Amino acid sequence: xxxxxxxxxxxxxxxxxxxxxxxxxxxxxxxxxxxxxxxxxxxxxxxxxxxxxxxxxxxxxxxxxxxxxxxxxxxxxxxxxxxxxxxxxxxxxxxxxxxxxxxxxxxxxxxxxxxxxxxxxxxxxxxxxxxxxxxxxxxxxxxxxxxxxxxxxxxxxxxxxxxxxxxxxxxxxxxxxxxxxxxxxxxxxxxxxxxxxxxxxxxxxxxxxxxxxxxxxxxxxxxxxxxxxxxxxxxxxxxxxxxxxxxxxxxxxxxxxxxxxxxxxxxxxxxxxxxxxxxxxxxxxxxxxxxxxxxxxxxxxxxxxxxxxxxxxxxxxxxxxxxxxxxxxxxxxxxxxxxxxxxxxxxxxxxxxxxxxxxxxxxxxxxxxxxxxxxxxxxxxxxxxxxxxxxxxxxxxxxxxxxxxxxxxxxxxxxxxxxxxxxxxxxxxxxxxxxxxxxxxxxxxxxxxxxxxxxxxxxxxxxxxxxxxxxxxxxxxxxxxxxxxxxxxxxxxxxxxxxxxxxxxxxxxxxxxxxxxxxxxxxxxxxxxxxxxxxxxxxxxxxxxxxxxxxxxxxxxxxxxxxxxxxxxxxxxxxxxxxxxxxxxxxxxxxxxxxxxxxxxxxxxxxxxxxxxxxxxxxxxxxxxxxxxxxxxxxxxxxxxxxxxxxxxxxxxxxxxxxxxxxxxxxxxxxxxxxxxxxxxxxxxxxxxxxxxxxxxxxxxxxxxxxxxxxxxxxxxxxxxxxxxxxxxxxxxxxxxxxxxxxxxxxxxxxxxxxxxxxxxxxxxx
Numbered sequence: 001x002x003x004x005x006x007x008x009x010x011x012x013x014x015x016x017x018x019x020x021x022x023x024x025x026x027x028x029x030x031x032x033x034x035x036x037x038x039x040x041x042x043x044x045x046x047x048x049x050x051x052x053x054x055x056x057x058x059x060x061x062x063x064x065x066x067x068x069x070x071x072x073x074x075x076x077x078x079x080x081x082x083x084x085x086x087x088x089x090x091x092x093x094x095x096x097x098x099x100x101x102x103x104x105x106x107x108x109x110x111x112x113x114x115x116x117x118x119x120x121x122x123x124x125x126x127x128x129x130x131x132x133x134x135x136x137x138x139x140x141x142x143x144x145x146x147x148x149x150x151x152x153x154x155x156x157x158x159x160x161x162x163x164x165x166x167x168x169x170x171x172x173x174x175x176x177x178x179x180x181x182x183x184x185x186x187x188x189x190x191x192x193x194x195x196x197x198x199x200x201x202x203x204x205x206x207x208x209x210x211x212x213x214x215x216x217x218x219x220x221x222x223x224x225x226x227x228x229x230x231x232x233x234x235x236x237x238x239x240x241x242x243x244x245x246x247x248x249x250x251x252x253x254x255x256x257x258x259x260x261x262x263x264x265x266x267x268x269x270x271x272x273x274x275x276x277x278x279x280x281x282x283x284x285x286x287x288x289x290x291x292x293x294x295x296x297x298x299x300x301x302x303x304x305x306x307x308x309x310x311x312x313x314x315x316x317x318x319x320x321x322x323x324x325x326x327x328x329x330x331x332x333x334x335x336x337x338x339x340x341x342x343x344x345x346x347x348x349x350x351x352x353x354x355x356x357x358x359x360x361x362x363x364x365x366x367x368x369x370x371x372x373x374x375x376x377x378x379x380x381x382x383x384x385x386x387x388x389x390x391x392x393x394x395x396x397x398x399x400x401x402x403x404x405x406x407x408x409x410x411x412x413x414x415x416x417x418x419x420x421x422x423x424x425x426x427x428x429x430x431x432x433x434x435x436x437x438x439x440x441x442x443x444x445x446x447x448x449x450x451x452x453x454x455x456x457x458x459x460x461x462x463x464x465x466x467x468x469x470x471x472x473x474x475x476x477x478x479x480x481x482x483x484x485x486x487x488x489x490x491x492x493x494x495x496x497x498x499x500x501x502x503x504x505x506x507x508x509x510x511x512x513x514x515x516x517x518x519x520x521x522x523x524x525x526x527x528x529x530x531x532x533x534x535x536x537x538x539x540x541x542x543x544x545x546x547x548x549x550x551x552x553x554x555x556x557x558x559x560x561x562x563x564x565x566x567x568x569x570x571x572x573x574x575x576x577x578x579x580x581x582x583x584x585x586x587x588x589x590x591x592x593x594x595x596x597x598x599x600x601x602x603x604x605x606x607x608x609x610x611x612x613x614x615x616x617x618x619x620x621x622x623x624x625x626x627x628x629x630x631x632x633x634x635x636x637x638x639x640x641x642x643x644x645x646x647x648x649x650x651x652x653x654x655x656x657x658x659x660x661x662x663x664x665x666x667x668x669x670x671x672x673x674x675x676x677x678x679x680x681x682x683x684x685x686x687x688x689x690x691x692x693x694x695x696x697x698x699x700x701x702x703x704x705x706x707x708x709x710x711x712x713x714x715x716x717x718x719x720x721x722x723x724x725x726x727x728x729x730x731x732x733x734x735x736x737x738x739x740x741x742x743x744x745x746x747x748x749x750x751x752x753x754x755x756x757x758x759x760x761x762x763x764x765x766x
Contacts, residue, residue, distance in 0.1 A: 024075055024078050024079055024082060024105070025142075025143045025144070027082040027105070028105060028107070028143055029107070032107045032108060032109050032143075033107065033108040033140045033143045033144060033145035034068075034105055034106070034107065034108070034143060034144055034145065035065070035067055035106045035107055035108050035110065035111055035145050035146075035147070036067050036144055036145065036146050037063075037067040037146060037147070038060055038063040038116070038146070038147040038148070038149060039146060039147070039148045039149070040056045040059050040060055040149050040151055041148060041149065041150050041151065042055065042056055042151050042153070043150065043151060043152045043153075046153075046155060046156075047153065055153075058123070059120050059123065059124075059149070059151065062116070062119050062120055062123055063116045063119075063120075063147065063149075064112075064116065065106050065110055065111065066106070067106050068103050068105065068106050069103060071666075071667040071668070072666070072667065075103075077101060077102050077103040078102070078103050078104075078105055080097050080098070080101050080102040080103075081097075081098055081102030081103055081104055081105070082102075082105075083097075084097040084098035084102055085098075108138060108140060108145035111138065111145070111147055113136040113137065113138060113147060114136070116136060116147065116149065117134040117135065117136040117149060118134075120134045120149060120151065121133070121134040124151070124153060126191070126192035126193070127156070127189065127190070127191055127192070128156040128157040128158070128189045128190035128191060128232075129153045129154050129155075129156050129157075130154070130157055130190075130225060131153075131154030131155065132151070132152065132153050132154055133151075133152045133154070134149055134150070134151050134152075135149070135150045136148065136149045136150070137150075155230045156189050156190070156230070157189070157190045157225060157230045157231060157232050158187055158188060158189055158190065158230065158231055158232070159184060159185065159186055159187065159188050159189075159190060159231070159232060159233075159234060160186065160227060160229075160231035160232060160233050161186060161233045161234070162182060162184045162185075162186065162233075162234045162236070163233065163234065163235050163236070164176060164179050164236050164237075165235060165236065165237040169247060170247070170248075170249065171206070171211065171214070171238065171242075171246075171247045172238065174205075174206055174209045174211065174249075175202060175205075175206065178202070178205040178206075178209075181201070181205070182198060182201070183197055183198045183201055184198050184234055190223065190232050195221050195234075196216075198221070198236075199216040199219045199221065200216050202216070202219060202236075203215060203216040203219075204309065207307075207308065207309035208308045208309060208310060209249065209306070209308075210248075210249035210250050210251065210306040210307050210308070211246065211247070211248070211249060211250075212245075212250045212307050212332065212343060213243065213245040213246040213248075213250075214246045214247075215246065217239070218238060218239050218242045218246055219236060219237075219238065219239065220236070220237055220238070220239050221234060221235070221236050222234070222235045222237075223235075245334070245341070248341040249306060249341060250306075250307045250334075250341045250342065250343045251304060251305065251306055251307065251340065251341065251342055251343070252301055252302070252303050252304065252305050252306075252307060252342070252343055252345060253303060253335045253338060253342040253343060253344050254281075254282060254303060254335075254344045254345070255280065255281035255282065255299065255301075255302075255303065255344075255345045255347075256272060256275060256281070256282045256284065256344065256345065256346045256347070257281055257282070257283050257284065257295050257347045257349065258284045258346070258347065258348045258349060259283060259284065259285040259289060259290050259295070259349050259351075260284075260285055260286075260287055260289055260349070260351060261327075261348040261349055261350050262350065263327065263350060272284065274286055276292075278292035278293075278295075278296070279292075279296055280296065280299070280302045280303055281295065281296070281299060281303075283295065288386075289351065289383065289386065290383065290386055290387070290388075291385075291386045291387045293387065294386075294387050294388050294424070297424070297425060297434060297440075298315060298318040298319050298322070298440070299315055300312075300314045300315045300318070300436065301315065301345075307332075307343055312330070312345075313438070314436075314437065314438045315330075315347075316328060316330060317438035317439070318438060318439070318440050319347065319349065321438070321439055321440045322388050322424055322440060323352075323382075323390065324349075324351060324352060324382055324383055324388055324390075325349045325350055325351055325352060326350045326351065326352045327348070327349075327350040328347070328348075328349055328350075329347075329348050330345065330346060330347045330348070331345075331346050331348075332344065332345055332346070333346065351382075351383075352382060353382075354381065354382050354383060355379070355380070355381050355382070356379070356380050356382075357377070357378070357379050358377075358378050358380075359375070359376065359377050359378070360375070360376045360378075361373065361374070361375045361376075362374060362762075372398060372399045372400035372401055372412070373398055373399065374396060374397070374398030374399075374414070375396065375397055375398065376394055376395070376396040377394070377395050377396075378392060378393065378394040378395075379392070379393050379394075380392040380393075384421070387423075387424075388423070388424040388425075389421060389422065389423050389424070390421070390422050391419075391420070391421050392419075392420050392421075392422075393417070393418070393419050393420075394417070394418040394419075395415075395416075395417055396414075396415065396416055396417075396418070397413075397414065397415040397416075398413075398414050398415075399411060399412065399413050399414070400412040400414075410454065410455060410456055410457060411454075411455045412452070412453070412454050412455070413452075413453045413455070414450065414451065414452050414453075415450075415451050416448065416449055416450035416451060416462075417448065417449050418446070418447075418448040419446065419447045419448065420444060420445070420446045420447075421444070421445045421446075422442045422443065422444045422445075423442065423443040423444075424440045424441070424442060425440070425441060425442075425443065426441050426443055426469060426471075427443040435471055437472065437473060437474070438474075439471065439472035439473075439474075439475075441469060441470065441471035442469065442470040442471070443467075443468075443469055444466070444467070444468055444469070444470065445465075445466070445467050446464075446465065446466045446467075447464075447465050448462075448463070448464045448465070449461075449462065449463055449464075450462040450464075453493075456495055456497060456498075457494075457495055457497070457498045458491055458492070458493060458494045458495065458498055458511070458512050459491065459492045459493040460489055460490070460491055460492075460512075461489070461490045461491075461492065462487065462488070462489045462490075462614075463487070463488045463489075463490075464485075464486065464487045464488070465484070465485075465486050466482045466484060466485045466486075467482065467483060467484040468480065468481050468482030468483060468484070468485070468521075469481045469482075475530050475531060476526060476527050476528060476530050476531075477524075477525070477526050477527075478524070478525045478527075479522075479523070479524055480521075480522070480523040480524075481520075481521075481522050481523075482520060482521045482522075483520050484520065485517070485519050485520055485521050485545075486517065486518055486519075487515065487516075487517040487612075487614065488515070488516050488517075488570070489513075489514065489515040489516075489612075489613075489614060490514060491512040491513070491514060494512050498512070504640075505640045506689030506690070507640065507649075507650065507651075507689065507690060510613045510616075510649075510651070511613055511649060513612075513613060514570070514571075515573065515612040515613065515614060516567070516570040516571065516572045516573060517547045517548075517572070517573050517612055517614075517615070518547060518548055518567065518572050518573075519545065519546045519547030519548060519549070519573075520545075520546050520547075521543065521544065521545045521546070522543070522544045523541070523542070523543045523544075524540075524541070524542045524543075525539075525540070525541045525542075526538070526539070526540045526541075527539050527540075529585070533585075533587070535586070535587050535588075536584070536585070536586050536587075537584075537585045537587075538582070538583065538584055538585070539581075539582070539583040539585075540580070540581070540582050540583075541580070541581040542578075542579070542580045542581075543577075543578070543579045543580075544576075544577075544578055545575075545576075545577040545578075545579075545615065546575075546576055546577075547572070547573045547574060547575050547577075547612075547615075548572045548573055548574035548575070548606065548607055548608070549574065549576075565607055571607060572607055573604075573607065573608050573611070573612045573615075574604070574605055574606035574607040574608045575602055575603060575604045575605065575608050575611050575612075575615070576602070576603045576605075577600070577601070577602040577603075577611060577615055578600070578601050578602075579598070579599070579600040579601075579617075579655070580597075580598070580599050580600075581596065581597075581598045582596070582597045582598075583595060583596045583597075583766055590664065590665035591662070591663065591664050591665070592662075592663040593660070593661075593662050593663075594659075594660070594661045594662075594663060594764070594766060595659065595660045595661075596657070596658070596659040596660075596766040597657070597658055598655065598656075598657040598658075598659075598679075599655065599656055599657075600617045600654065600655035600656075601653075601654055601655075602615065602616070602617070602653035602654065602684060603653075603684060604653060604684055604685070609685050610653060610683065610684065610685060610687070611653050611684075613649075613651065616651035616652060616653060616681075617651060617652055617653070617654070617655035617681045618630070618631040618633075618634075618649065618650065618651045618652075618655075618681060619631075619633045619634065619655065619657055619679040619680060619681055619704070620632045620633045620704075621759075622723075622759040622760070622761040622765065623761065623765040623766065624657060624677065624679070624765075625657070625677040625678070625679050625704055625706055626675070626677055626706060626708055626723050626725040626757060626759050626765070627677065627704075627705075627706020627707065627708060627725035627726050627727045627728070627755075627757055628704060628706060628727065628757065629757065631649040631650055631651065632650055633650060633679070633680055633681070633704045633731070634650050634651075634652055634680045634681040634682065634693065634702075634704075634731070635650065635651070635652035635680070635681050635682045635683045635690055635692075635693030635694075636652075636680065636681075636682050636683070636690075636692045636693040636694065636695070636696075636699075636702050636731070637692035637693075637702055637731050637732055638650070638690045638691060638692045638693040638732065639732035650681070651681060652680075652681030652682045652683050652693065653681075653682065653683055653684040653685075653695075654681060654682040654683070654684060654695050655679070655680075655681045655682075656679055656680060656699065656703070657677070657678070657679030658677070658678045658679060658703075659675065659676070659677045659678075659765070659766060660675065660676050661673050661674070661675035661676075661765070661766075662674050662675070663712070663764075669713055669714045669715055670711060670712075670713060670714075671711070671712040671713075671714060672709070672710070672711055672712070673709065673710045673711075673712060673723070674707075674708075674709050674710075675707065675708060675709075675710065675723070675725075675765075676705070676706070676707045677705070677706050677707070677725070678703045678704065678705045678706075678729075679703060679704060680699070680702050680703050680704055680731055682694060682695035682696075682699065682702075683695065701735070701738075702731045703729065703731060704727065704729060704730065704731050705727070705728040705729035706725050706726060706727045706728055706729075706757075707725060707726065707728055708723055708724050708725025708726060708757075709723070709724060710722055710723035710724065710759075712764070718762055718763065719762065719763050719764060720760075720761075720762065721759070721760070721761040721762065721763065721764065721765070722758070722759070722760055723758070723759040723761070723765075724756060724757070724758050724759075725756075725757050725759065726744070726755045726756050726757065727740060727755060728740065728741050
């Protein structure tokens with residue numbers, strides 16, 4: 001029966017496709033056909049299967065025009081164009097359908113077979129297939145046309161030898177020194193694109209050696225293919241008549257910085273007369289907006305240094321990353337009065353407004369029936385102490401409302417204040433430390449307060465302060481170190497209802513414990529998704545969190561034996577917490593396979609028997625195990641006895657989470673996904689109130705597993721995500737009954753209400 005239904009669906013879809021095609025064909029002009037694309041027939045037994053596939057794909061991308069687009073196999077936009085007719089007004093519904101949404105038919109008469117064949121043949125010759133031959137023809141059947149190109153590649157020529165022709169000039173000597181890094185390697189295929197890159201490489205190498213005016217156009221690359229054995233010899237030499245300046249090494253003479261430059265009304269550099277020399281550069285700042293020392297930290301070169309492009313680019317990047325300037329540009333000018341080749345450097349900086357106010361508002365919805373909103377109002381003051389400091393103050397307030405009938409009235413209200421002061425440098429006593437890369441290091445001081453009220457339950461007052469450093473080695477590699485990270489959480493107004501509920505669910509008491517964390521944190525991130533993404537990309541984030549280590553050692557705390565110690569009258573947390581988040585992405589066209597492994601381990605000792613509640617791990621929710629409500633899994637095989645009034649947060653000291661997701665572009669801004677999530681949390685020490693929660697050797701048999709599908713709407717500024725998921729394995733069920741695949745019944749309303757979980761989110765889950 002199922003097979004019959006499946007066959008029916010396939011048959012109906014094929015009929016729909018044929019009907020849609022026929023409907024489009026009847027609108028075609030007489031004696032013409034609908035162009036449906038090109039086909040490459042490759043005739044080369046010397047190519048491997050992978051080479052053949054890649055080369056065929058490259059050649060297809062060269063053919064023009066593109067056929068009409070398809071949505072789920074149908075030319076919907078072409079059909080819309082046809083049925084819209086000839087509307088008189090573009091603003092009418094049919095006008096929009098025809099001119100905005102629709103696509104005009106791509107006709108066979110629009111295809112220039114001979115031109116495409118020449119383009120393909122030229123491409124093959126540029127890739128070393130000098131004996132390539134291409135012949136194209138059009139195949140038309142029932143008013144449907146396809147271009148077919150017969151391609152004979154011949155043997156691809158390889159490089160036998162690369163020769164840099166030499167002379168006695170300083171330019172040629174500089175080229176010779178760096179020629180060992182050439183991209184043209186013996187035995188590699190001849191490739192015109194690589195030759196172009198080699199010219200660019202030589203130019204970049206010379207720019208690092210002071211040849212400011214050199215250009216790749218001053219290089220000539222000749223290839224001799226008459227050697228036999230399908231090999232070429234490549235000769236590289238300088239063009240005749242290169243300008244004199246292009247052959248000279250330039251040094252830096254004077255550096256001028258215009259720190260309050262206006263794009264409107266700023267003409268010649270007449271204001272250079274107001275320049276004040278500070279150490280190694282001249283500053284033009286008549287309004288005294290900046291302290292001169294700020295720019296000395298940004299410059300990566302000094303007067304007398306040889307010009308190097310990398311130092312110039314790093315200096316530009318550092319000035320931009322200060323986030324103080326709206327525009328940053330520079331130029332170089334030959335110093336005509338110098339006895340040797342010298343350049344004067346000019347930096348023009350247009351400041352951003354000193355003060356700014358901004359506001360943000362967003363809504364949230366969660367799989368535990370919570371929905372709400374938060375408003376943040378912020379104020380920032382740039383260049384607070386005239387040395388690039390930024391002071392920001394954010395005030396926020398929000399709420400979350402329960403819509404479930406059993407949880408109605410248990411609403412959450414939050415408000416808080418966050419203050420942050422950042423300095424564009426390392427501030428370390430005694431030591432004078434600075435980075436040399438393109439990114440400016442930051443020292444940050446942060447103070448925050450958060451007020452959380454869970455209606456009819458409890459109130460939490462949280463205070464936090466941090467002092468630390470942020471620095472980057474590259475755009476993909478970032479470090480954050482907070483030697484001081486203090487958090488204090490004070491509960492209050494705990495209701496009798498909450499206390500009574502804790503009798504059946506002792507884990508509820510964890511959320512209302514007083515918490516004092518006196519520690520340090522370190523975070524490292526490596527992200528290959530930044531910038532141009534490779535076909536295979538990884539993301540790694542590692543976090544180390546320490547608390548109470550020095551205080552614990554000095555006091556000799558041991559909570560297990562009842563020997564709890566206090567600082568300022570408060571019992572402090574003592575633990576080591578480590579978490580690693582590793583992700584791997586593989587991309588094929590418009591399809592992405594994303595994977596994540598998230599492992600967390602917390603070791604409570606001394607003054608603690610478990611991690612503080614705010615530091616514990618959880619799984620479940622929109623960005624975790626999407627088949628389970630947020631914080632509803634674990635620890636281990638534990639399940640709360642009573643969930644009638646409100647749901648406790650189920651957390652642990654140890655975490656393992658595994659996710660895999662296949663993302664496919666469907667049409668337009670709509671993408672689809674299918675995913676599988678697995679994970680759980682565990683306790684480090686046994687807890688009689690949560691039986692089955694301690695980590696043991698059977699942890700893999702205690703993983704929760706869920707699967708589902710989703711849609712992603714990519715509207716450029718954000719990605720709106722809708723996922724629907726259901727569990728495949730429930731770890732809290734008796735052993736042997738945890739897999740629930742055989743219970744799946746989409747036709748049952750009772751099953752759907754108990755198992756289907758809808759998640760609405762912003763951005764990808766990982």
